[in-house]
Amino acid sequence: MHDRSPSPTKLTDTERLNRLRLIRSDNVGPRTFASLLRHFGDAAHALERLPDLARRGGASGPGRICSEADAAAELATCGRFGIDLVAPEEAHYPARLGTIDDAPPLLGVRGARDALMRPMIAIVGSRNASGAGLKFAGQLARDLGDAGFIVISGLARGIDQAAHRATLANGTVAVLAGGHDRIYPPEHEDLLAALLEHGAAISEMPLGHVPRARDFPRRNRLISGASLGVVVVEAAHRSGSLITARMAAEQGREVFAVPGSPIDPRAAGANDLIKQGATLVTEAADVINAVTPIMERPVMLGAREDDEPLDFATDGGDRARIINLLGPSPISLDDLIRMADVSPAIVRAVLLELELAGKLERHGGGLVSMI
Template sequence: MNKNADNTELTIWLRLHLAYLSAKQVRRVSDHLGGVSQLAYTSHSDWLQVPNITEKQADAFFQVDETLIQQALDWVQQPNHHIITLEDDAFPELLREIADPPILLYVRGDLGLLKSPQLAVVGSRHASRQGLQIAEDFGAHLSQVGLCITSGLAHGIDAAAHRGGLKGQGQTLAVVGTGLDRIYPAANQNLARQIAEQGAIVSEYPLGTRPLAQNFPKRNRLISGMATGCLVVEAALKSGSLITARQAMEQGREVFAIPGSINNSLAKGCHQLIKQGAKLVESAQDVLEELAPLVAFSWDNNTTKPETSSPDLVPDQSTHPLLEIMEYEPISLDELVVMTKMAASDIQAQMMILELGGQVESLSAGRWRRI
C-alpha cells in the first residue's frame, strides 16, 4: 500500500489480517457492510448481521492487539518496505485469481517484480550437486531473458534457483513462511539480503511469525500462484515440492519437471509428475518455448515491468545484432564470443529468443545457423 495512503484503511486491512479472515470472508463482510473503508465505523452487532460470519470472527476483528498493528505501520515506513492489499493495483493479478489468495502481502524490495512474468523453481532441500547446478543454470538463463525466478528461500534447489535469478535482468523473488523481520533458514541470511537489495522477499504472515512447520505448505500456493509456470528440478516422492507442483496444476499453471536416473530417489517425484502430465524438460529453452506466448502477453501489458526489460526480449527482431554477424553456415558459441565480445551466457539467452522467433536453429555441439 502506498506509504502516503490513509493509515486508517491500512489499519483496517491489518486488523482483518491479524483476525485471520480469509479473502472470501473479507469480501463477504465488505459487500454486506459497504466496503472495507467503512469497517472503521461498524460495530460488533453489525458484523453479526453478515451471513456466515461467526461471533468468534467478529470478536477477533475487534480484539486485535493494537501493538501489532502499530508494529506493521512502523515497518512499512522503512525504505523498500511495502504492505499491499488484495485491492491494491500492485497486487499480482495471477495470485488474485487463485481459490484462496492472501488478503495482504508484506514485501521487502522491488515491488514491481510482483507483477513481472515469473517462473517458480522448486525442488529438494537435500539436492545433489548436479541438481543444484541445473537449478542455478536454469535460473540464470531464464532470468537473463526477463523471467523473474520465484522460489521459497529454502536450502537446496530453492537457494540455487535464487542465485541463478540474481545473475539475470529478471531477478528473483523469495516467498517465505515467516514474518519478514525473520530469515529462515539462518544460513541463507546473506542470500536473503541480496534478494532484498536486487529482487524482493514476500510473505503473507504477520511480522514476528516464527518458522512454524504448517506455514510452509500453505505459502507454497503463493509460489505457484504468482508464477506463469512451475519447474521441479529434483524431488523425492514425498517432497514438499510436489505439493507446490500439484497446486500449480490446480491453478492452471504450466508444470515442468526435469527427469533423472531411475535409480535416483530425487528423480522419482519428477517422474511421477511427468506421468501426471507435467512437461519433460531438458533445457531452459524447453521451458521458454512453452511460456513464450504467455510471457510475451505479460510483457506487452505489464505497465510496471522493470526498466531493464528491453526490445531485445521480443523474438521478431529482424535486425538483431547477432543476426547481423551470423551467416547461413553453422557457427559455434566460442566463435560468437570472440566476434561479439559478449558473455557466453548472454549469447545463449539471446539465441533462445531468436530460436523461438524462428530466425535461427540450434545444431549439435553448441552451434547455431541462421534460417
C-alpha cells in the first residue's frame, strides 16, 4: 500500500547548503522561503537579495544571514546523528506534507526512511488519558498498522505514546517539536530509539533546539499535513489535539473523532468535533473506508498561495497604502488586496519585505498582522 506521487529529484550539495542558510536566516519562515525560492529561482540568489528586501520593509539594520560555515557545520552534525535534511521534491519527504502552504523547506529525517513513503494516519489525544482511551488508541493503531498504514503522532505522553508503542513492529513516525537531540518528554527517549528500527522521526528544528510552548502547534501542522487524516481519541476543550484537528481541516485532511462519555472532560473536545461534522470512529474500518478513495488519487505538489508572483516594482504610494491598512488585528490577504486597490503581486511583495524586516506576523487561514 503506497501513496502515488511524482518521481523525486535530488538537490545538489551547494543548493542544499544554500537552502539551509536561507531557512536558518532571520525572519525567513516556510512561506517566505517558498516565495523567495520561486521568485529568485534558487537559494543563492534569494540570499543575495535578503538585506535589500529587509531594508525596503523598514528593517533598522541588517538581519542575521546564516553563514556558509554555520550551515556546513549543521549538515556535518546531522550526518553524525544519521539525519538527512530533505527537500519536498526529494525522496523520503512525506508526499502529503510537501503539499501544505507552510511545508518545511528542509525536513530532518532519521530511522527507517521508507516508512515516510507509506500512507499515514495521525492518532492524537490527551496527555492525561484515561485507561480506556489508552487501550482504544493502542488497538486502533495496531489495526491500522496491520492494514498497511503508518501511524504518525507527536511522541507526547498519553494517547501519542500508546499509538506509537502499539505500532513499533509495523513502523510508526514521531514528529518532534524540538531538535532530534532534544527529545520531549525526556522519558520517551527509549521509545524514540525503539521506533527508529522500523519507523522514523522527523523535525524541522535545528539540532540543539529545545522545544518551547509555541513549537508544539508548529509540530502539530506537520502531524496533520503528513497524514491522510487525523483521529482524535481524547481531547479536552482547548487542547493541543483540537489544534491539530483544526489544522487538518484547513489542510483538507479528514478529521475523525472517537466518542467518549459526556461526563468525562477528557472527551469533551472529541465529542464536539463529532457535533461539528468529524467522522465518528469506533473501529479502524471507519478510518480505512473514509481514506481509501483519497489514496487512489496521486499526490501532487500543486499550486500554493506562495506560488503566486511577486512584484517588487512598488511605488511609495502603493506601499504606504498597504502598510496603513495593516495593524495588530489580523486581516486577510484578499481584503488587503481589495482595500489597497493594487495587484496581488504588489501586496505579496510588500508583505514579504515587511516579514523579512521582522514587522509582519502570519496567522492561519491566510491572515496577517503587524507586530
